[in-house]
Amino acid sequence: MPGYSGFRILTEGLRGNSGWKPAWRKAAPKPSYDVIVVGGGGHGLATAFYLASEHGITNVAVLERGLIGQGNTGRNTTIVRSNYMLPENNNFYEHSLKLWEGLEQSLNYNVMMSQRGVINLFHNEAQKNAALRRGNSMRLNGIDAEILDRDGVKAMCPIVDVDNGRYPVMGGLLQRRGGTARHDAVAWGFAHAADARGVDIVEHCEVTGMIIEGGAIQGVRTTRGEIRAPKVGLAVAGSTSTLTAMAGFDVPIETHLLQAFVSEGLKPLIDCVVTFGAGHFYVSQSDKGGLVFGGGLDGYPSYGQRGTLPTAEHVYSAGVSMIPALGRLRGLRSWAGVMDMTPDGSPYICKTPVQGLYMTAGWCYGGFKATPGSGWCHAWTIAKDAPHRLNAAHTLDRFREGRMLDERGNGPFFWAQ
C-alpha cells in the first residue's frame, strides 16, 4: 500500500478520503512462526519492527490479549528523555532517544516527537550536587545536558514560581533534546511499519500457557489455539509476573499503580516538560492544549488501573506550589497505569531461565521513552540469543550478583523506586 505523505493527504482529500486502508492488517494467527512476541504495546510492536527491519526476521507474530497500545503505551504522560546517571542506563536511553529522533522517517508515521526540553528542578545544595553528578555523567557519555540557575529556569519556563514560599528553585538540570511524543501514535506507527514488513499483528489473542520442552520454549497456548515458535519474547508490562509464572519462574517485580491527569485544553502555557524537585509533580502541555501531569506511585501493589484521592491531592498541591497559576485551571480526566516495579528501578531486557524465552520488562514508570530502545535491544537479544552491550547489565541475575542499577539509591523496595 502507498505510504503516508502530504501529497497523499491532498489526493485522498480530493476524493473523499475513501482510499485509505487499515494502518495494519487484522491478522489471524498461523500455526507457527520464527518468533512470537507476546504483548502488542509499544515495546512488543517495536520488538517486532526491529526484528524485521534490523535482523531480517519477518516471520513474526505479535500476540495481543486485547487491542494494541491499550496498556501503558496508551496511558502514560508521553515524556521522552535520556537524563540518567548510571552509564548502563544513560547509554541505553540515549540510544533510544536517537531512535526517537528518526522515528517518523523509520516508520512513515508521525509520532509527533517534540524535543521541547525537559527540566528537573532542584531546590537545595544536595539536590544540586546530585543533578551535577547526573548531568556530568550524561555529558561525559556524549549526551546533551545543561545546568540552569534560578534565572535560567525563569527564562526557560516563566510560569514556574522560582521564589515559591516553601522550596524556592535553585536551578535545574535541562536536557533540550528531551520532550514528548504522541503516545498512541507510537503503537500505531510501530504496528503500521511492522505490518508493512510482514509481521502478523494478532489482536484479541491471549496467551494462556507456555509450551516448554526440555527447558526450551516451543511456543505458546492461546485463546486462539497453540502457536509454535522456537523463540518467544515477552513485552507485557503489567502481566509480566503472570506470564513468567506460566513459564515456571518468579521475577523481581511488584506491580504498582501510577496515576496521571490531563487538564482542559488551553492555549499554549507551558512550553517544556518540568519536574518539581520538592514534591512528586511533573507537567507538560500536549499539542492539543491539555496539561498532562502526574506524580508518584500510589504506593501499594495494584493491577486496578484506578487510583485514589490522596495521591492526586499531593500531585495537585505540588502543581500549584510550583506554578500558582494552575489554581484556576481544571483537571479534566484522571487515569492510572500499572507499573512493573523492580527493586532497583532499572528494567530487564534479557534472556530468561527458559531457553528461547526472552523478556523486556520491569520498566517501572519509565517505559514510554524506552519504547524504541527496548524494542531494538530486545530484538537484538532474540535474534542473536545474546544481549547487546547496551542491555548487557539489564539482567534478572544482577540481584544474585549484587550488581544493582540503582540510580537514586532508594534500595530494594519496589514501591520506593
Place this chain on the structure above:
Amino acid sequence: MLRIPCPHCGARDEVEFIYRGDATVTRPGPDGDVGAFHDYLYLRRNPRGWQVEWWQHNGGCRTFLKVLRHTVTHEVRAVATATETLEVPGA
C-alpha cells in the same frame, strides 16, 4: 481511597498507613545463604488477586499489620497482627 480496619484503632484512611511489602515472604534464619536471601528480598509472586501484605499504621498505633487485600479490586478482607496467619482465599 483504601480504608483499613486497624485492630487497635478502628477503620482508618490509607493516608495513615504505609505499605511495606509482601507478607508471605519470611526472612531466612542465620543459616540462610545468598540464594535464600535473594529470594526473600527480590523474588515476588506478585499475584493478580488476593495478597497478604505488610502495612504499618504509622499515623496511628504504628503497629505492623498483615492485610489481606485484592490487587485488582483493592478490597481489604482481613487484617491481622504480625504473629497471626492470614490464609489467601482459594490458595
Place this chain on the structure above:
Amino acid sequence: MSQRFRLPSGGHVDRSKRLSFTFDGRAYDGHHGDTLAAALLANGVRLVGRSFKYHRPRGIFSAGAEEPNALVELRDGARREPNTRATVAELFDGLAATSQNHRGSLAFDWMAVNGLLAPWLGAGFYYKTFMWPASFWERVYEPMIRKAAGLGRASGLPDPDHYEAAHAHCDVLVVGAGAAGLAAARAAGATGARVILAEQDFLLGGDLLNEPGLEVWRQESIAALEAMPEVTLLPRTTVFGFYDQGVLGAVERVADHLPQPPAHTARQRYWTIRAKEVVLATGAHERIIAFPGNDRPGVMLAGAARTYARRYGVRAGETAALFATQDAAYDAAFALAEAGTRIAAIIDPRGDSAAMQRAREAGFTVKPGCVVTGTVGGNALRGVEIGAVGSGGRGDAVPADVLMVSGGWNPAVHLASMSGSALSWDEALLAFVPGAASQHERSAGACRGVNGIGAAAADGAAAGQAAAVAAGFAAAPAITLPEAPAPDHRPYELWEVKGRGKAFVDIQDDVTANDIRLAHREGYSHIEHAKRYTTHAMGTDQGKVGGLVGAAVLAEAREEPVAKVGLPRFRPYTSPVAWGAIAGGEVGQHFQPVRRTALHGVHEALGAVWMDAGIWKRPAYYPKAGDADAWASVKREARAVRERVGVCDVSTLGKIVVEGPDAATFLDRVYANTFSTLQVGRARYGLMLREDGIVFDDGTTTRLGHDRFFVTTTTAQAGPVMQHLEFHLASAWPDLDVSLASVTDQWAAMSIAGPKAREVVAAVVTGLDVSNEAFPFMAVADCLATGVPARLFRISFSGELAYEIAMPAGYAAQVWRAVLAAGAPHGIEPYGVEALGLLRIEKGHVAGSELNGQTTAQDLGLGRMLKKKGDFIGRVLAQRPGMTDPSRPRLVGLRSVDPARQIRAGCHLIVDGRSQGWISSATQSVVDPGWIGLGLLRDGETHIGSVIVAANPLMGEEVPVKVVSPHGYDAENLRVRA
C-alpha cells in the same frame, strides 16, 4: 431592547433583582437565578464561541453540565477561568465573560478558513504528514498546531483565591437532587440515618424546576430535609468521582456565584465523603442526532430549550422546530409554545404516537416519518431542511431560529461505572444502564432508565430506604410522592441523518460521523482506538451529548450492534474540577509543614541563614558584620571549633530508645557491628546496613542500662530507621522482647566542640566530673545542665574534643544561653551546618552524600566494622560478588592542586580520560587553606598521591586534584581524646 426574550413571569428567576454583566465587552442584564447562558439567551445572544478545529460558530447547546459549546473565559485578570460552561455559571452582578478560540472577532474568525480545508484536516491527518523535512516538525508545523489548538487562555497569574478541604462520613450519600434524589434523601433521612444530599446545581429539584405543578412537592421535600438534623444538603456540589470502598470526591462551589469570595471564605471546598451506602440519582443526558449542520448556533437540545422557558423564563427563539425520536421530548414544544415561541414544525421519524397526536391537536405542524437533513444560516440558524426518512439529499426548508433536538436519553452512569459496576445495554432505551453493583451503591430514577418524575421519585424513595436499611437503620413510614404522567421516552433508533455537510458526533472537538468512518476504514475500529484517533469524546464535556452517537456510527460501519461497540471507559472526573480545589491549602509555603528545632528562635535572634534539611529548617551559618561572604562566615565558625570552641544545634538527629530484655540482641542484629559488649555508660559508633548489604545509616548508640539503649540516626533517616527497626521486630523477630520509642522531638541536643570545650561544659554541667580521666572519649552520663536534667555524651563529629548535651526540648534555649555565656571568655562561636560539613570533610567522616544508598561499608572504608560472627541485617547479601568487587569506587580524600580553584560535589573524577568516580562532598579547608573534598574513586587506594582531573563539563570546569587519604586531619585521633 434589554432581555427581549425574557418572559414576563414564571420560572425560578427573581425579576426584582437586575444583574448587569458583560460578554465580549458589551453590557447586558439578567436576573438573580440565571445562569450566564440563560441571561445571554434572554438578550438574544446566540453566537457564543468557536469550535476547536474548524472554528465554526457555536451557540448554547444545553442547559447544564453537559455543555460542549458555550465555553467562555469567565472573569478577568488573575481570576480568569478559561473554558467555563456558561450553562452552569451562575450570574452575578458585574460578571464579565469573553468568548474564546478565535482570531479576529467572534463573528469574523479568520481561522474559520480551516473549515474549507476540512477534506484534508480529517481525523488523524497529522499522523500521516508533517514528517518532511524532519527538522520542520518542532520549528514550523508543531508551533502552528499548538497555537491553533487549545481552547481558552489561562491567566498565567497566581490564583488569588483559596480553597479548603472537608471530610465527611455518612450512612447514605445521595448524589443528585432531582425527584429521585430528593425522595431518596427523604426516605433515608426518615430512618434517622446520617444523609448527605449533593447536587451540582444551585437549586435543588432537577427536572422538578421545569414543572410548576410539582413545585409544592419540591418545596415540601426541601423543607422536610432541612428539618432533619442528620441530613446535610450540599447544593452547588459536584460529585466528581467514585473511588474504592465507598469514598467519593466532590467539589462545592462556595463562592463562585459571587464576584469574589468574601474575606476568609474559600472559593471552593473539596469534600472527601466516606459513605456506607450510596444512592446515585444523577439523571440522564439528552443526546444529539448527527445530521449536517447540527452544530449551528440555534440548534440545541430539546430539554435545554424547555428548561430555558420553564425554569428561566427565557424563550430560546422566535420560531422553533423540534426534531425528536420519542414522546418525552415533545414537552419542549409545548413549553416553548406557552412561552410565545411559534412552533414551525415537529419532525419525527416515527409514523405516529400519542405525543404526535397531542401536538397536532395543539395545532402544531407535525412531520411524521421525517428527519432534519440540514440547517440553513450563518452565525445563527435561519431554517431547517426536512426530508423523509431515508430519502437522502436536502429537503424543504422551514424557517426557524431554534432547532430543538432529542435523540433520546443517556442515563448518567458515570459514577456507577467508576464504582466498578458493569454497564448493560437497554434495548428499549438504546442506551447503557448500570448493571450489578460492585460496591455499596444503587442507582435510582433516570440514571437507571426509569421514566418520568413520578416513577423516578418512587424509585428514589425505595432506593433511599433500601440504602438506609442496608446501613443498619429500620425502615420508616413511606413519604408522599408526586403524581405526574410520563410520556414514553423510548426512542426510535436514529443516530444519524446522512447527507452532505458535516454531521457532528462530538461538537466540541469537531469530530464528524465521517471522521468515525474514516477511523474504521483505517483500522481504528475499536471504540478505544477510534476515540483516540479522532479525539471523539475527549473534550471538556467528555462526550456527554454525543459519545454514544459516535459509538453508534462506528457500530454501523462495523456492521455490529451498538451494545457490542460499547463506550470508552468512564474515569474521573464527571465534570472538570478546579485544580486549586484538589490542591487545597497545602500550597506555596504550606506545601509541606516546616519542622523547627527547640532552638529555632535562638538561631533567628543570632541572624542565622537557613537551609532546608528535608522538612527541617537548620542554620546554615551565622553571618557577622565583617564577613566578606558566606564562605568567610563558614570558615570563621569552623576556625573557632578548630582553635577554640563552638556550639552547634544537633537536635534534628533521630533519637530512638530501645528497651527490653532482648534490646542488646536486637541491636546486634540490626547493626553491622556489636552492641551487646558495650558497657553501660558508654557510646559506640554504629553502622546499619539495608538487607541488600548497602549502607543504610550511621550514628552513635549509647547503653544507658543493661536493657536500655539510646540510638541516634542521621537527620534524613530518622523516620526510615525507626520504621526499619519496627518492621524487623514485627516481621523477622517477633520473639524478641524489645520496645521502641522515638524521642527525637522530646530531646534537644547541642554539640560543644573545640579545644576549650571541656572548660565550657564544666561551667554548665553539674553533678559530673568531666575530666578526661573520669569522663573519657565515648563516655555518657546523666547530669544537670543549668540545673535541669540533662545527658552528656563525649562524642565528636568534627574531630575535636567535643561533647553533646541533650536536654528536654523545653530547656534547650536556657542551656544554649548558658553555654554561650560560659564560652564567651574562650571566644565561643555558634556554628551552622555548613561549618559542621567543613569540619567533618576535613576529618574524613562520611555523611549523607556518601551514605547515598549506593555504597557498601567497604566502599566507605568501614569494612572492618562488619562483625564476623552472628546474623545481622545485610550480612549475607553484602557478600555477593558485585558488592565485594575490589574495583568498586572507594572513599578517598581530594585536594585541589591550585588552592584557589574550586572543586564541587558532582564533579566526575577522570583517570586516563575516563570517569572513574565522583566527588561526593567538597568544601574549603581551614586547617590547610584550599579546596578539599571526599570522593568515591575506582581503585581509590592505588591512586593516593597522584593527580587526576575533577571534571565538571556542565560548568566547563576541569580542575587537577590530588588524591589523598580521607583521614588527613589528626589521623591518630589524638584531639578527640585530649
